[in-house]
C-alpha cells in the first residue's frame with residue numbers, strides 16, 4: 001500500500017495532488033479544517049482508499065495529536081511507500097512589516113513554517129525505520145527566493161521551508177532507510193490563493209497589477225496539470241532528493 005499524506009487537501013493545489021495520486025493500492029490521508037466528504041467520494045471512485053482528518057494546522061501545539069491519528073492508519077508491514085506533502089499554506093496578512101497585528105503574523109508563521117517542520121519531524125520519528133520509500137515534499141514558492149513588497153512573512157517561511165528540505169536530506173543520507181525530501185514551487189496556479197492576491201490593495205501589495213494581468217491573459221497554471229508533473233517527479237526512479245525545484249525549470 002502506498003500512503004500519501006496531504007495537508008491542506010480540501011481545495012486548491014492540495015485537492016489536485018489528491019486527484020493526481022488517487023488510484024487503487026493507494027491510501028490517501030487528507031488533512032484540513034473543512035469537510036472533505038465530497039472530495040473523498042470522488043477519490044474513492046478512482047480506486048483509492050481515503051481517510052480524512054480535521055485539524056487546524058495553525059495550532060501547532062496539536063501537531064502530535066493529528067499526526068499520530070494519521071500514523072495509526074499506516075501499517076508498517078504492508079507500507080510500500082509513505083509520502084508527506086506539506087502543502088497547507090496561507091498568504092494573509094499581506095502588507096508592510098509592522099502594519100497588522102502580531103497575532104495575525106504569528107498565525108502565518110505557524111501554518112506555513114512551524115506546522116510543516118513539526119510534520120517533517122514527526123514523519124521521521126514515526127516512519128524513519130520503515131523499510132520502504134519515504135519522501136517529504138514541501139510546497140514552496142518563488143517567494144522563497146525573491147522578496148515581494150508586502151509578503152515578508154510568506155517569503156520568509158517559504159525560504160525557511162527550503163532550508164528544512166536541505167537539512168532533512170543531508171541528515172538522512174547514509175541512513176539504512178533514508179527519508180528523502182524535495183521542495184517544489186508550483187508557480188502561479190489558478191486557486192483560491194490567487195483570487196485572494198487579486199483582491200489586495202496596492203498599498204499592501206505593490207505588484208498586484210502583475211497578478212491581475214496573469215489571470216486576464218490566461219497565464220495562471222492549471223493546478224491539476226501542475227500536480228500531475230509533481231506526481232511524476234515524486235515517483236521517478238532518480239528522485240531529486242534535497243533539491244529545490246520550480247515548475248518553471250522543468
Ligand SMILES: NC(=O)c1ccc[n+]([C@@H]2O[C@H](COP(=O)([O-])OP(=O)(O)OC[C@H]3O[C@@H](n4cnc5c(N)ncnc54)[C@H](OP(=O)(O)O)[C@@H]3O)[C@@H](O)[C@H]2O)c1
Nearest residue numbers: 008010011012013032033034056057089188189191192193
Ligand atoms: N496558488 C499559487 O499560485 C501558489 C503559488 C506558489 C505556491 N503555492 C503554495 O501552494 C500551496 C497550496 O496553495 P493553494 O493555492 O492551493 O491555496 P488555497 O487554495 O488557499 O488552499 C489552501 C489549503 O490550505 C488549507 N489550510 C489553510 N489554512 C489551514 C489551517 N489553518 N489548517 C489546516 N489547513 C489549512 C486549506 O484548507 P481548509 O481551509 O479547509 O483548512 C486549503 O486546503 C501553499 O503552500 C501555497 O503557498 C501556491
